[in-house]
Amino acid sequence: MVKGSGGKTGYHHGDLRNALIGAAVELAVEGGPERVVLREAARRVGVSPTAAYRHFSGHGDLLWQVKARGQQALAAFMLEAVREVPPLPDPGEEAERRLAAIGRGYVRFAVENPGLYRTAFRRIPADAPGADGVRAAFTGSAPPGDEPRYSAFRVLTDTLDAAVTAGRMAPAARPGAEIAAWAAVHGLAQLLLDGPLAGLPAGQWEALTDRTVRMVVAGLFG
Template structure:
């Protein structure tokens, strides 16, 4: 992400909305969704709050834009992890390796970008008429749902390859997502936050392995 410098020279003329989003993402990265304040984003960019309100109906709308950015960044991390995963000529094994990899990518993003991760799953009270997805299949086609689509595609590939019984497929995305997301929150805000790095890595690997094994079990 390109940092925005202070003052009006910090953004290109006509691109104030994106400049404000960038500033807000930086605020979230530093301190989570509660730090995303429209006035502070305007100050960082070097414009008045009045100018910022021409692009966002209120603070919740700005936070929603940060939420979307966080979801996209999460999907990027999952895709990168999948690209780095070991390869296999066997379709079933390849699908299993990909599922495990995107799970690791999910956790990796949460641990490296905790503020933005929390923002990705915050619940802004929108002033506009934005419609939020209810968290069930199928997700929308909007870019912010790409992380969930990556998961559903990986599960479908497991079934198509014969690695995962068709009877295990219903609600599998919800179970896998809940397990990995829950682990992230336990590490970030729960009793696992004090785990030494080596122990934490073992816990992450064990959780991903458990989820994968449970999904493909006969």
């Protein structure tokens, strides 16, 4: 689980930019994107706001960096869930289980790390550094890059491709399948965090997640 230190980070090395990003990630963990303020990050690191502002073009730049770190953390969470799926003799069944693990890991990260999850999907100005190309990567008009924050998306697409190769998924159903699967689990996560399902005990939201994931698998592989 991702956790914030809840205290002053301190600055004892030469990479001030990364120290500020780390402090801003802690702020996001504690309170979501609204807490990501460069002045507060500077205070935690122990430098002046003037020194901090030299390393970012503005608030959008800092938020983009924290957003990317949040996406990396989500990807790591999902990949850990996938690694728990054992190799199976039937590659089609293995693809189904991997897809289910991806969905469960996604929702679990959101529920257990709401502040960082909300920041990972916070909209930022279109002209923020690094914002170009993200939509293209996630809609198939351009392949995702090698950045860590794309790793979970690549695992999802590779899993769906493996299902087609194994004959478990019809080739005609493959285009856009990653977006459909993503939308289902993202929608559930939003309902659990900010919708009418907020506050459900663990057993109930886990049961809802299992049912949603089973429906996704059945819809794509049925």
